[in-house]
Amino acid sequence: MVGDLFAFFADAQHWTGPEGIPLRAAEHLLYTVLALLIAFAIAFPVGLLIGHTNRGAFLAINIGNAGRALPTLGFLVLLVLLTTVGLVPVLVALVVLAIPPILTATYAGIRNVEPDIVDASRGMGMTERQVLFQAELPAALPIVVGGLRTATLQVVSTATVAAYVSLGGLGRFLIDGLAQREYPTMLAGAVLVAVLAIALDVVFVGLKTVAQPGGLAARTKPTSRRPVTNHRQSTAS
Amino acid sequence: MIEFLDANSPRILAGLVQHLYLSVLPIIIGLVLAIPLGMAAVRSRWIDAPLLGASSVAYSIPSLALFIVMPGILGTQILDPINVIVALSLYTLALLFRSVTDGLKAVPEPVRMASTAMGMRRLRQLLTVELPIAVPVIAAGLRVTSVSNISMVSVGALIGVGGLGDLFTYGFQIGSLPLILTGIVLSVALAFLADLIIVVLQRMLTPWARAREAR
Numbered sequence: 001m002v003g004d005l006f007a008f009f010a011d012a013q014h015w016t017g018p019e020g021i022p023l024r025a026a027e028h029l030l031y032t033v034l035a036l037l038i039a040f041a042i043a044f045p046v047g048l049l050i051g052h053t054n055r056g057a058f059l060a061i062n063i064g065n066a067g068r069a070l071p072t073l074g075f076l077v078l079l080v081l082l083t084t085v086g087l088v089p090v091l092v093a094l095v096v097l098a099i100p101p102i103l104t105a106t107y108a109g110i111r112n113v114e115p116d117i118v119d120a121s122r123g124m125g126m127t128e129r130q131v132l133f134q135a136e137l138p139a140a141l142p143i144v145v146g147g148l149r150t151a152t153l154q155v156v157s158t159a160t161v162a163a164y165v166s167l168g169g170l171g172r173f174l175i176d177g178l179a180q181r182e183y184p185t186m187l188a189g190a191v192l193v194a195v196l197a198i199a200l201d202v203v204f205v206g207l208k209t210v211a212q213p214g215g216l217a218a219r220t221k222p223t224s225r226r227p228v229t230n231h232r233q234s235t236a237s
Numbered sequence: 238m239i240e241f242l243d244a245n246s247p248r249i250l251a252g253l254v255q256h257l258y259l260s261v262l263p264i265i266i267g268l269v270l271a272i273p274l275g276m277a278a279v280r281s282r283w284i285d286a287p288l289l290g291a292s293s294v295a296y297s298i299p300s301l302a303l304f305i306v307m308p309g310i311l312g313t314q315i316l317d318p319i320n321v322i323v324a325l326s327l328y329t330l331a332l333l334f335r336s337v338t339d340g341l342k343a344v345p346e347p348v349r350m351a352s353t354a355m356g357m358r359r360l361r362q363l364l365t366v367e368l369p370i371a372v373p374v375i376a377a378g379l380r381v382t383s384v385s386n387i388s389m390v391s392v393g394a395l396i397g398v399g400g401l402g403d404l405f406t407y408g409f410q411i412g413s414l415p416l417i418l419t420g421i422v423l424s425v426a427l428a429f430l431a432d433l434i435i436v437v438l439q440r441m442l443t444p445w446a447r448a449r450e451a452r
Contacts, residue, residue: 002309065384065432066425068381068384068385068388068428069384069387069388069424069425069428069429070388070421070424070425071388071391071392071401071402071405071420071421071424071425072388072392073391073392073394073395073402073405073406074391074401074402074404074405074417074420074421074424075421077405077406077408077409077417078414078417078418078421080409081409081412081414081417082414153296153297153299156299157299157300157301157302158299158392160299160301160302161301161392161395164395164406164409165409171301174301174302174305174395174396175395178315178395178396178397183308183309183315186305186315187305187306187309189302189305190299190301190302190303190305190306191302191306193299193301193302194298194299194302194303194306197297197298197299197302198294198297198298201293201297
């Protein structure tokens with residue numbers, strides 16, 4: 001079985017052309033990045049607003065929970081039946097999947113900033129906008145990046161579903177392999193998706209370290225022992 | 238409506254039943270494994286560090302990929318539901334292991350010292366003092382896993398094992414919106430029901446929290 005897998009990867013035919021691994025991986029990455037960009041553009045500002053004003057928190061948390069419960073495959077096939085086959089329904093489904101983790105992490109990140117920091121920056125005469133962008137956001141950034149990481153993982157895994165509604169991406173190996181009863185092809189697809197997901201995850205581990213504001217870095221050891229469970233952050237951070 | 242139910246109720250019921258055991262069984266298996274592993278990990282860094290690394294890698298493997306790799310590892314058939322159960326148990330374990338260790342590490346030091354002063358040995362301390370205090374953190378992790386498990390199970394329909402996901406693939410093939418909608422509604426309802434049950438269990442297990450609220 002492992003031999004079959006190696007044979008698949010060793011076959012030069014699988015590395016070129018419109019059905020080759022590089023192009024499939026590029027398609028997969030394209031769906032993922034597009035969906036994440038759109039989701040971020042929607043969820044991040046809303047999360048900032050809710051976190052800063054603490055209005056609509058109930059709504060934010062419930063959107064987060066409902067989003068997690070929604071079965072993406074069902075939502076996707078529903079969209080395709082209602083509209084058309086193509087990139088749009090896939091993107092909509094992936095965006096809906098990615099919004100809750102980004103929204104809840106942004107909200108939770110801002111809410112979790114120590115009140116002393118916020119009070120101090122108000123006391124220094126900062127405007128509300130400055131408080132948000134110069135005090136709260138930098139302190140919340142690691143949690144925001146954590147949410148983005150969760151969203152990325154979910155979108156990468158789910159983008160495989162695009163192949164089911166006749167799009168490209170690495171899911172093609174899984175769907176086509178199953179249709180042709182070729183287990184090695186499916187296995188190769190599974191390995192490729194897993195490698196892509198883990199590679200992106202490693203990128204986020206790096207990003208999270210960079211996102212840590214210098215002044216707070218020294219203090220995170222003791223405070224990080226206090227888990228952020230009251231906001232039901234997914235633990236994949 | 239009647240006609241729709243007449244024609245499809247066996248399929249819907251079968252999907253619902255399969256969905257239930259495909260998602261609930263892994264939650265139970267994962268929890269049963271996570272508690273002793275988590276307790277062992279807070280006592281020894283040698284267990285904690287590698288398990289923490291392994292759990293974060295496990296969690297980043299896409300579910301569909303894991304479902305497909307499983308037959309290769311377990312020697313099962315690709316259509317065997319056991320693949321989905323083992324894969325989801327691994328996810329649950331990966332997530333809950335972290336919840337258990339986080340919960341135990343967050344136990345206030347004075348509490349621990351008080352129980353030591355009462356003459357409790359380490360294991361009894363863990364089981365009767367620290368674990369109950371960690372319940373809210375574990376329950377929070379359990380809520381995340383149960384909801385994500387329940388929605389993840391349907392992806393298994395792409396490889397032929399998916400409970401309510403069968404309504405998605407079959408509904409898509411025959412172009413039936415009601416069938417797909419039924420699957421979505423039932424899946425979301427299951428997720429909320431599971432969430433509710435965990436919240437109720439948590440309240441039952443932490444009577445002191447209720448007492449504090451009442452004051």
